[in-house]
Amino acid sequence: MVLAATGDRLPQVVYWGAPLPLDEDLETLHRGHELDVTGGMLDENPDLSLCPEAVRTFPGQPGLILRDGDGTPLLPKFCYASDEQSEEGLSLTYADEANGLILIFEFATDPSTRIITAKTRLEANRAVHLHWLAAPVLPAPQQSDEMIDFAGRWTGEFQTNRTAWSAGMRYRENRTGRTGHEHFPGLLIPLTGCTNTKGEAYGFHYGWSGGHKMIAEELPDGRRQIQFGHAARMETQAAKSFESATLYVTYSHKGLNGCAVSFQRHLRDRIVTWPQPDRPRPVHYNCWEAVYFDHKLDVLKDIADRAADLGAERFVLDDGWFGQRDDDTRSLSDWEVDPRKYPEGLHPLIDHVHGLGMTFGIWFEPEMINEDSDIFRTRPDWVFGAEDQTLGRQQKALNMGLPEVRDFIYDRMAAILAAHPIDYVKWDHNRVLPMPDADQTRGSYALIDRLRADFPHVEIESCASGGGRIDFGIMKRTQRVWLSDSNDALERLRIQHDAALFLPIAVTGSHVGPRRCHTSGRIFDISFRAWVAAQRHMGFEMDPRELDERETAVLREVTSWWKHNRSWMLGADILRLDSADPAVMAEQQMTREGDKFVVFAGKAATSDQIAPRPLRLTALQPDARYRITLMNRGTAPALSRGMPALKDGPVEVSGAWLMHHGLTLPWNYPDTMWVVEGQRL
Template structure:
């Protein structure tokens, strides 16, 4: 007997089927099927043949492949009882719950006392499908591995695209060819990690940023994940995502995966990117004040580090406000006896040496300038040299002889008394001061992976947000070490990288746009000499790169020349004038004909802006035309160069390109199939092009 179910939105269909009461299989995932498609017929049609050297029947590639069904690849779960003996379930279909946009399938194994539930929900507006799995037992079990519901990967795909990285070098794209066997990627650092972002895109043959078919995956969990992309001997392919293995320290009767977000695109990688961006912006993020525009951010870290001096901070705040900043964030060094990174973490009390009258004089000055005030915490960490560690060494996670990271240990967030202490200390700072924003940092990996650590952090964040609903929270972890959809359900901004090098940022932001929208992605104008790379970059390039995302400054503004300050003011004013519609814009990565150009288009309804960054020297003499995307081919557009004044600085640009002198009016078809030829430019510069439908 065959049972089938489908979930649809305007562009995709997912079909699940059950035969002989076995676990369900995803028998189709791709372009929207006709409403009258015979799903039982599809179940038979998707089966592959049997030949020599195979079993007489192919084991199902189910939503949780079972070792007991002679499945030849990675099983969907690995479970042991409390004695350590393997539990090998064989599930049978029990029941279904279905609505127009959601489906829950329940399977049971009476012999082992187990129930497995697979949940599927489709969002017709964002085009994301959310999947998660639950395993429940009548007795306590030890979980080694549990995948979210497993989906097949497309056959007409030659490679997979995933994301690696490091500190100050996040979101590096890997392209790995499909081959027989398994590509396993596991992050066991206890946080999302710089190393392995929990995302995957599988492009079909010929797909680019702007065209072709692609399948996107993101696992929304902040505690470390495992990904399996496997090609079986018979040619079938499967994708598995779950929490990192062996992160459940205690036997339990109920386990759940985090949400796995997936989408199918028929418009290249950008189709996946837009689905992810919109879902984060419109479904996951909850803003304290959704009616407020995103404020221009100033962070004092690279201006003063630990050297806090009230008159100096007031001077810096005054200059930042004059440049256009609307939020001032006091970073590390305001508490305990924190003169460097060796002491005082967890002693969350204002340092009377630096602030004899508390933080109020600085906050009053900042607010008097028309800015709101933010402050830095690193709640999950503790220094051995701290009053709290001396009082409660048992609160630290891991062995006594563990290696320190940035001179610190990790607090055990699974302990209720630790969360209670942090809520009281952080809550007192927030209650006693007019604070609008918290930068929540996480500067070392865990000594051992532990899912309860992540759950405890989520619980503390939720409690603080309930108590202080007007406070926005940024997720920072040495930059982009905790950037995922799980943390974004509890926060509103991510600090994408500790690198304020605009050239590095150009590439990091471009790749992160495969998953993240503009409004949550912090990007700051750094100092003239970058503190993490030593590179010297022009203020124009630094400012325009920051203007691609949630704009801010992070430098000592007293270093700016009058000319640099004027440039920064003008770019900031442009960003403020456009932030309203850019908040809603889709970030579309462009397929630049010149590999030296990193370009993207922010598109919302009838207007767009293109940022074309020159990251290197071109191989050819003149710029190649840059094709735009997503426009109405039959409409006319007015296209203009925003930063035309910068042409005068490029003495080697001597031609008569139309954009050098004024706007042009051309069709969407021309812009998408021929493209715009930009003025010549040096490396490490940016052209900014605005477009409006006429």
């Protein structure tokens, strides 16, 4: 990325993409970046700077919208003040002396993950009102026909939108007060001809959990700009200092996978802090879809016995253990153990779980409150938003901007964590907020940071009705995400596939759900459910008492396979494959060294043609040889009557053949998965 400035004006990115020669003349690049001028234009094109300024006649959306303390609109004009450069990054300071403002841009690079991080800070000599502050504004490539961003809903997260570039602006904004199912804060810009495995692409992610705004604008002269920042008007109070969240950006010449691998590695290796880095990620059991609010100690012990026998290594007690919590209408914020359900407290259950060799986790929804709760009756003034607001799941949110609210929640949670050997918290957030407010997000961050400092051994999962709060900001404080409340294996196959554009295996929870899915009503074979869960951080979330003998055997076998391979899989890159058959959704999980991989080829629908089309692999050494093994070939149905090589046993072939011809897989039904292991010889 090359930045350049004319005189003392704000700098602009004049090049961003494939590496340039180290002796490239940057002065020439700056001059070569300048546009011609013709009729109907100004005599000079206004800079598409790191913060485009309205006062300099910029024809598009400005990067800063500001009012003075008395409400008067300000039109800042920033000029160079200073800079600091190092091998790792760059800090640029610009000042508007007339308005008493300072604007600071911070960049840092990570050669290992190929991520550049960028942030904007604004300082004033008196309190001002902020409407919009963009993270450093970057140009978008003009060799692109479309952009890819993300929509979604409950049980249908990470849906990709492909929008054609055209004159004007694509504006997306999430004002729900959390990251949101609706608008994941990510953007990919593929150049023409880009696929998962080939071509050029640019990636953006805004690491903030409180709602964001994205602007992708094509100017009349053809230039394109990308802006990310907090949702507009999130700063409800005048202040002297503001900053954007971190913007994570990357460039790829290896298709969308290049961006995906950069984001996956950066999140896993640079952002997440692991309580016990050397400990294997445990097979997870959550009791929610087995018992819901109906907690009975003898039943939970029986379920724990069965879960451990299947291979579970962690038992998580979900909603219903506290207050008078018999349904979702009461007791949120009354974080004390329910003596009706647990007359001797949680210790008998925890001791039983530990006796089975499993660790123990527990559910909280700390930022929420029910009107039918002891705390609400005592402190209704702690609620965030209007008294007559619309409820969400029968609950309101606590005002996390108030220190006394954070202290109360901390005291209740710390009391539970200090009194019990708990090493995992499922942290839920089951409703959108009545309005966006940056103090709400900062308050939640402060609470999590305080708990993590005092209980460093406790791992935290970010859950918000499933995938409603997933971003790199919350992941600085947590170690796992609950990607979706849907345990429907077919839906999960797609959600996981698209979320892999940003999320690595190690943080992405995926559970084997009930035989009949509770959110879709569909019924899937245990093999499909188990292998879909084995694509990520594996767990179970069903009543194990429903399993028959065959289902138990299959689940044990797949779980054992996952445990045997997790030591390398959890550090692997997820490479999405370009499938010639739209019915097949496939990915290749491969070590960074490329010596070992596994391919999951999920059949999500009935193919148009009879026989499976060859599935090309990616990122292999063309002249290396690989041993390829179809792990579950014994599950081929009777209608698979032929004997392709993989069905007969392992084959040894070149990387070139695997990438240019591809795997010839046996025929199979819809809603099934082929699992192929590869080893470089």
